[in-house]
Amino acid sequence: MSVLVLGGAGYIGSHMVKTLVEAGREVVVVDALFTGHRDAVNPAAKFYQVDIRDKAALSAVFEQENIEQVVHFAAFSIVPESVANPLKYFDNNTSGMITLLEVMKAHDVKQIVFSSTAATYGNPVNIPIKETDPQNPINPYGESKLMMEKIMAWSDQADGVKWVALRYFNVAGAAEDGTIGEDHKPETHLVPIILQAGLGQRDYIEMFGDDYKTPDGFNVRDYVHVLDLADAHIRALKYLADGHDSNQFNLGSATGFSVKEMVEAAREATGVDIPAKIGPRRAGDPDILIANSDKARDVLGWAPKYDNVQDIIKTAWNWHKSHPTGYNDK
Ligand code: UFG
The missing domain is CATH 3.40.50.720 (NAD(P)-binding Rossmann-like Domain)
Known part of the structure; x- marks a missing residue:
């Protein structure tokens, strides 16, 4: 079956x-x-x-x-x-x-x-x-x-x-063995875009909006x-x-990171310079999304292994460095 x-x-x-x-x-x-x-x-x-x-x-x-x-x-x-x-x-x-x-x-x-x-x-x-x-x-x-x-x-x-x-x-990160990872063309997601800026494939990451109702003004995701x-x-x-x-x-991880905090975490995780600029808000973005995942833990026995955002970014970095242009099929 x-x-x-x-x-x-x-x-x-x-x-x-x-x-x-x-x-x-x-x-x-x-x-x-x-x-x-x-x-x-x-x-x-x-x-x-x-x-x-x-x-x-x-x-x-x-x-x-x-x-x-x-x-x-x-x-x-x-x-x-x-x-x-x-x-x-x-x-x-x-x-x-x-x-x-x-x-x-x-x-x-x-x-x-x-x-x-x-x-x-x-x-x-x-x-x-x-x-x-x-x-x-x-x-x-x-x-x-x-x-x-x-x-x-x-x-x-x-x-x-x-x-x-x-x-x-x-969702972010990639397989530990680096064989598969994230490849959207065009890419719109934050983590790959940050890493593309780290690889010099983009001039900078544009952080969409610094006037959200959050502690640092950048919107927060889990x-x-x-x-x-x-x-x-x-x-x-x-x-x-x-x-x-x-x-x-x-x-989700039950922890929130702002766009700016993600850029900073990626700089630390990769050890490379990641240029960033502040741009206007993007349509359709809520201020904050953080999960309470207690139910998945209690009912499914789910226990995420990657509870540190830098470890998540490191696996994605491994994929992007080894596949700088993705899968090369289109
Ligand atoms: N962002 C930037 N600059 C970029 C790209 C994204 O500042 O160049 C910001 C966005 O404004 C947002 C955050 O980074 O605040 C994350 O954006 P993503 O596009 O990576 O992800 P979304 O939050 O828009 O959406 C993702 C999935 C959806 C899912 C959602 C749930 O793509 O399918 O998470 O939170 F529904």
Whole structure:
């Protein structure tokens, strides 16, 4: 029996595939390669280049393979892009989920672990954020993911699909062996951009806004290592296999770092000069996002190994230094 990883060629998905393979699971990957990289997919996994909105092609994968559980990473995830082009997000993310659940239902596959996001909370009511706090997204990306959570909940009620939504905070870092890492073209995420400035590939990192309601004026995020995230997914798959009910978990470190603090941490972790400038705010950014992840710790037994932001940055630095232009496939 296999685990189907949708979006397994992407940054987080590829680390999940590697972790599953190393745990001895049989893995099938579906990825349209819109943003993912074929070379990021562990060679032990079976690969299908399929758009999840293509119901016939997705059904063919379910017919061909013996799929037991699904892990769903196949979504667009860039906050500012979603503000500029919301329909792209509701189409691929939200409507893609409908197609996936229809195909799962037709093939009697009833367990799904889903990449949700801190962006579903919008401007949080409490810091740190708990799973029971209100979800009021302030950008289309967060809204598309909240809709996906709700669609799964109704499918559970009607069809008994059991789901775990893992609400990620800010994911960073790379595999310890340096074989896979983060490569978006164009890159929009903070940690890779900081490191590209450290490698001289950019003149500087532009820090978006210094007038947020935070101690130093720069907005604050909670950074979690991609391998700790993968570990949480393994635990969520087991949780579902053990017959537990649908659930949602925040995945974060419970510690916040401002953009400026991240630049300083990267200077220390890498030992190189990283030029930085202050720029205007970016659309759709809340002031502070910090997770309360007690529930994942209590229920899933999750204990992140990377509890130091410099260690997270060091693994990313290892990848960027050894792959300065990424995967070189597009
Ligand atoms: N930032 C800069 N300069 C840059 C890039 C980013 O100052 O060049 C700032 C942003 O304004 C933000 C922080 O760095 O405050 C992190 O930005 P990212 O683009 O790296 O990440 P986001 O917080 O926008 O979004 C990420 C994921 C989402 C997820 C969210 C949850 O991309 O999928 O974290 O917190 F929903």
